[in-house]
Amino acid sequence: MKAISVENVSKKFILAHDRPKNLADLAQGKLLRRQREEFWALKDVAFDVEQGEALGIIGHNGAGKSTMLKLLTKIMFPTQGRIRTRGRLSALIEVGAGFHPEMSGRENIFLNGSILGMSQKEIASKFDEIVAFAELEKFIDTPVKRYSSGMYARLGFAVAAHVDPEILIVDEVLSVGDLAFQERCTKRMQELRESSRTVLFVSHNMSTIVSLCNRVVLLENGCVKMIGDAQTAVKAYRESLARRSTPSIAPDQPGSKASERKSLIIADMELLNHETDWTLRSGDPLHLRLRYSADGKLLSPRIGVHILENNGNTVAHFSNAARTTPPDLSGHGICDLLIDSMPLTPGTYLVVAKASDTHGTIMYDTGFTSRELVVLPPADEPERGTSRFGVLWLNSAWEYPDERCHTTVECGDTL
Amino acid sequence: MEQLVKEQPISSASQEEWPEEKKQYALKILWQHRELVWSLTRRDIRGRYKQSVLGVLWALLQPLAMTIVFTIVMSNIAKIDTGDIPYPIFAYVAMLPWTFFAGGLSAGSECLVGNFNLITKVYFPREVFPISAVLGKTVDLALGVMVLALLMVYYKVHLTWMSLFVVPLLIIQFCFMLGMTFLLSSWNLFYRDIRHVMPLLTQIWMYMSPIIYPISLIPKRFLGFYMLNPMSSILDGVRKTVLEGKAPMMGYLGIAAAVSVAFLIVGYWNFKRLEPSFAETI
Numbered sequence: 001m002k003a004i005s006v007e008n009v010s011k012k013f014i015l016a017h018d019r020p021k022n023l024a025d026l027a028q029g030k031l032l033r034r035q036r037e038e039f040w041a042l043k044d045v046a047f048d049v050e051q052g053e054a055l056g057i058i059g060h061n062g063a064g065k066s067t068m069l070k071l072l073t074k075i076m077f078p079t080q081g082r083i084r085t086r087g088r089l090s091a092l093i094e095v096g097a098g099f100h101p102e103m104s105g106r107e108n109i110f111l112n113g114s115i116l117g118m119s120q121k122e123i124a125s126k127f128d129e130i131v132a133f134a135e136l137e138k139f140i141d142t143p144v145k146r147y148s149s150g151m152y153a154r155l156g157f158a159v160a161a162h163v164d165p166e167i168l169i170v171d172e173v174l175s176v177g178d179l180a181f182q183e184r185c186t187k188r189m190q191e192l193r194e195s196s197r198t199v200l201f202v203s204h205n206m207s208t209i210v211s212l213c214n215r216v217v218l219l220e221n222g223c224v225k226m227i228g229d230a231q232t233a234v235k236a237y238r239e240s241l242a243r244r245s246t247p248s249i250a251p252d253q254p255g256s257k258a259s260e261r262k263s264l265i266i267a268d269m270e271l272l273n274h275e276t277d278w279t280l281r282s283g284d285p286l287h288l289r290l291r292y293s294a295d296g297k298l299l300s301p302r303i304g305v306h307i308l309e310n311n312g313n314t315v316a317h318f319s320n321a322a323r324t325t326p327p328d329l330s331g332h333g334i335c336d337l338l339i340d341s342m343p344l345t346p347g348t349y350l351v352v353a354k355a356s357d358t359h360g361t362i363m364y365d366t367g368f369t370s371r372e373l374v375v376l377p378p379a380d381e382p383e384r385g386t387s388r389f390g391v392l393w394l395n396s397a398w399e400y401p402d403e404r405c406h407t408t409v410e411c412g413d414t415l
Numbered sequence: 416m417e418q419l420v421k422e423q424p425i426s427s428a429s430q431e432e433w434p435e436e437k438k439q440y441a442l443k444i445l446w447q448h449r450e451l452v453w454s455l456t457r458r459d460i461r462g463r464y465k466q467s468v469l470g471v472l473w474a475l476l477q478p479l480a481m482t483i484v485f486t487i488v489m490s491n492i493a494k495i496d497t498g499d500i501p502y503p504i505f506a507y508v509a510m511l512p513w514t515f516f517a518g519g520l521s522a523g524s525e526c527l528v529g530n531f532n533l534i535t536k537v538y539f540p541r542e543v544f545p546i547s548a549v550l551g552k553t554v555d556l557a558l559g560v561m562v563l564a565l566l567m568v569y570y571k572v573h574l575t576w577m578s579l580f581v582v583p584l585l586i587i588q589f590c591f592m593l594g595m596t597f598l599l600s601s602w603n604l605f606y607r608d609i610r611h612v613m614p615l616l617t618q619i620w621m622y623m624s625p626i627i628y629p630i631s632l633i634p635k636r637f638l639g640f641y642m643l644n645p646m647s648s649i650l651d652g653v654r655k656t657v658l659e660g661k662a663p664m665m666g667y668l669g670i671a672a673a674v675s676v677a678f679l680i681v682g683y684w685n686f687k688r689l690e691p692s693f694a695e696t697i
Contacts, residue, residue, distance in 0.1 A: 005433075013695065070694065074538040077691045084433045094536040100458050102465040107457075114454040115537055 002086070003167055003198040004049040004072065009081035011042040011067050011222075041067040042222045044081070049167075051086070052196035056209040056230060058237050059219035065202050068219065069093060069171055072200065087166030087198075090117055094171075095156030101145035105136055105155055108144050112159045126162045133184070134158035154181060161188045167198045186212070206234045206310050207348065238350055239370060241308060263295045264329065264355040266303070269371055272336065279374040282346055282393045286339040290353055297330040300358040305337055307373070308350040315349065315391050326358070342375065345393045349373045441683060444540050452543045452550065459522070459551030474555035475562055478510040485627045495628055500658050504566050508657055509626040509650040511563060512585065515556040516592060516646060517617040523548040523596030524603050524613050527693065535694050542686060545596040549589065575660035584652045584663065587672050591645045594678030597686040604689075604696050620644075625651050645671035 015037045042064045049055045059065050070076040071083055073091040098115045099108045109130055113123035123130075131140055134154040144152060170189070189212055193199055203209055209216060209230055216233035218225040218240075226236055272287035274280050288305065303326070307316040318337055320326045352370040356362055445452070464470040482503055489495045490502035497505040526548040527534065527541065534541065567574070603609035624646045625633075633641050641647055642664075648671035652663030 070535075075535060075694045086434055091537065094532075097536045098455075098458075098530075098533050100462050102462050103458065107461070111454050111458055114451045115533065115539070117539070120450050120454075 001051045002048050003051040003053070004086075004200070005084045006045060006047050006072075007081050007083070009042055009045045009068075009071060009078040009083060010040060011064075011071060011076070012079040013039045013041055015039055040222055042071070042078075045219070045222070045224050046081075047217050047224065047227055049198055049200065051166075051198055052193075053215060054193050054199040054201060054213045056213035056216040056233070057200065057202045057219065058204075058206070058209060058216055058233065059225075060241070062221075063219040064222040065219055066171070067222075069169060069200075069202055072169055085167060088117070089167040089169065090160075090163045090165035091169040092157075092160045092171060093169070095153050095160060096144075097156075099144055099152070099156065102143055104143055105131075105140040105147070108155065109159055112156065113163075116160060116163045117165075118163055122164075130158045130162050133161065133188075157181075157185060161185065165197065167200070168192055169200045169202075171202045204310060206237070210234055238372065241350065264298055264301050264303075265293050265295070266353045266355060267291045267293055269351065269353055277374075278351075278371050279376060280342065281376050281378050283341055283343050283378050283395075286337075286342045288337040288339070288351070290335050290337070291332070292329065292335065292355070293332045294329045297328060298357075299328050300326045301329055302326060302356045302358060302360055303335065304354050304356070306350075306352045306354070307342075307344075308352060309391060310348060310350075315344065321358075321360075343393045343395075344375045345391050346375050346377050349375060441542075445542070445546070448540060448543055451539060452547050455543060455547035456550045459547060460554050463551070471558065474558050478507060478514045478559055479562065481514075482507040482510050489627050495632075497629055500572075501570050504563075504570050504572065504658065505629075505654070506627055507566060508563060508654050509624075511556060511559040512588060512650060512653055513621060513624065513626050513646070514559065515552055516588060517621070518555060519549045519552040519592045520595055520599065520617060521613050522552060523592070524599035524609055526596070527600045527604050528607070528610075541690050541693060542597070542683070545593065545600050545686070548600075549592050549596055572658055573660070574657070577656040577660045577662060580656040580663055581653055584649050584656075584668075587645065587668075587675050588649050590679045591649075591671075591675035594675065594680070594682035597682030598678075601686050601689045601693075604693060620646070623647075625654070642667040642670060643674065645674045647671075 045064070045068065047055075057065050057068060067076070069091070070093075071078050072085075073089065073093065096108075096112065098112055100111065103111065106127075109127065110120060110123050114120065118126075131137055134151075134157070136151060136155055136158075139147065139151065144155065147155070186208060189199065189201075193212065199212070201209065201212055213230045215227065216230045217227050218233045218237050220240060225240070226233055228236075268291040270289050271278055271280070272289050273285060280286065290303065290305075292303075294301070300321070303320045305318045306314050309315055318339065320335070320337075349372070350370055351373050464473060467473065469476070485506050486503045489506070490497075495502070523545050526544040530544055599609055599613070623641075623644060630638075630641075630647070630651045648664065648667040652668055655661045655663055
């Protein structure tokens with residue numbers, strides 16, 4: 001049985017550029033000739049969600065994910081098409097919606113709960129559970145304005161996680177709190193799934209998507225690019241991320257007639273210093289071998305390698321034209337990129353290779369390769385996995401020259 | 416037989432049963448969300464006077480201060496004749512519902528803009544905002560009534576059964592306020608001009624209503640026009656029934672009730688018409 005059916009949904013926004021802002025504008029008659037621009041945030045989107053299924057929605061920023069969520073939760077309404085849902089729907093679009101800073105945690109639980117659609121009785125019966133989940137027993141009668149942002153977010157998520165809907169819609173709120181709390185949230189989501197709730201999940205975090213969702217909808221520019229199992233869709237998403245990470249060339253750019261367009265295809269990439277798979281430990285060197293095939297003789301083509309985060313941000317970029325003029329290339333061949341050390345925070349990254357002409361203005365016809373790179377903690381300290389903030393993992397030490405004691409443990413006790 | 420087998424999966428796939436979208440009636444929606452209305456009202460009340468030294472006393476101070484000022488100006492300088500009734504209580508008894516009205520309208524007109532965070536993030540029927548904004552102001556009114564009781568003891572005003580009329584009078588006023596709030600809050604979302612109009616509007620409206628002067632000062636030929644303002648009938652009615660033990664002017668009160676209900680219906684209709692675009696407009 002279907003829990004949600006999205007039937008050919010389109011959503012149009014009207015961007016009024018010249019809305020009269022003041023009397024001077026009005027006097028010039030701008031009220032009458034207001035310029036309007038239509039913008040289709042979603043175009044003809046259709047998918048179904050079966051009861052008990054966990055569906056992920058992924059896509060770049062601006063692909064239409066948030067609009068889709070707002071339509072599903074009835075905050076906005078589709079311009080065309082329709083959305084039908086079966087059963088009580090609850091949305092976790094923002095944690096702590098409606099919190100009043102002057103009110104205590106206790107009062108805000110009741111307020112937030114009823115905003116999310118729980119009855120007062122229901123909240124009262126789950127109250128202790130919520131407080132324990134948020135780990136705020138001691139501060140529950142403190143006004144939330146005195147909470148740290150982490151406490152605030154924890155309380156918000158704790159309430160939301162205890163709403164008991166038939167359909168739950170979640171938007172990236174899992175990225176709050178420390179690692180332990182995030183794990184608890186993921187566990188809670190898993191519980192909801194196992195109790196055959198329908199879950200819709202929007203995220204940039206691909207590993208969560210893969211672990212939680214059985215099916216994934218990939219949105220691109222407001223259209224459904226593909227619907228498929230999580231692994232396939234995530235792979236397609238990563239590929240399109242790679243394609244977007246450098247500006248692509250407009251196909252009708254002057255001087256790039258088909259006959260003049262040459263190409264440098266990067267057929268393959270391999271890790272030289274790790275023969276098994278694309279896995280290395282934080283701090284290891286990275287030796288990358290690219291196999292290319294050039295279409296005719298290319299004058300000093302540029303080759304670039306990007307290391308991307310999961311959300312598409314570039315962590316590092318290596319260009320063969322950075323220090324020297326690259327050599328001319330023709331036919332098939334190999335080139336190696338030697339990176340001394342990759343001190344990345346453990347996680348998954350994307351390695352993308354691209355090529356362009358010598359000025360960097362014409363990107364050679366695709367053929368770029370992208371590979372997923374898994375970074376593990378260093379072998380000698382596998383436990384150093386508590387902090388996953390940032391992308392760099394640099395060797396460092398803390399010293400306390402003013403303290404007389406010699407070991408940090410003792411200092412920790414006295415501080 | 417073959418046809419049956421062929422057709423069945425097609426029809427069941429394409430015509431899956433969906434819960435019918437029932438026509439929801441205003442009062443039913445409201446009843447379903449009564450706890451939410453209550454929660455938001457409580458938030459309004461709790462939040463209003465927190466972190467202020469005088470706290471809830473501010474609710475009493477405003478109508479009292481106004482009464483004192485007008486007692487000095489109108490009674491001692493302008494020498495307005497209020498019959499047997501001492502001017503302070505004459506003004507205060509009308510000032511109370513008026514403060515409720517003006518306060519409700521100014522809070523109500525801001526209720527959607529002020530809750531934009533909720534409107535763009537969580538769905539529930541938006542009418543809970545105007546309703547709880549107006550409800551939140553009833554606490555101030557109730558507190559004011561206690562001061563009124565003290566004043567009545569001090570000035571030795573005798574209560575009669577007539578003062579029970581206050582209940583229907585306030586219900587009419589509540590309907591009128593809700594209707595106005597539905598209109599103002601939704602328009603304010605599209606045109607923030609409303610925000611700047613509000614103080615001016617309430618100020619002019621105050622002088623257009625029988626608060627600091629008796630209705631007997633209005634020339635007869637203008638009275639019909641003057642009484643089109645529902646607040647005229649209501650405030651005069653409250654004064655007559657509570658202080659003088661007389662019945663309100665029923666004919667005019669009927670007009671006030673009709674105007675109020677009309678505002679409520681039009682306001683609600685307009686509000687629901689604009690509701691789908693709220694989240695996009697903010």
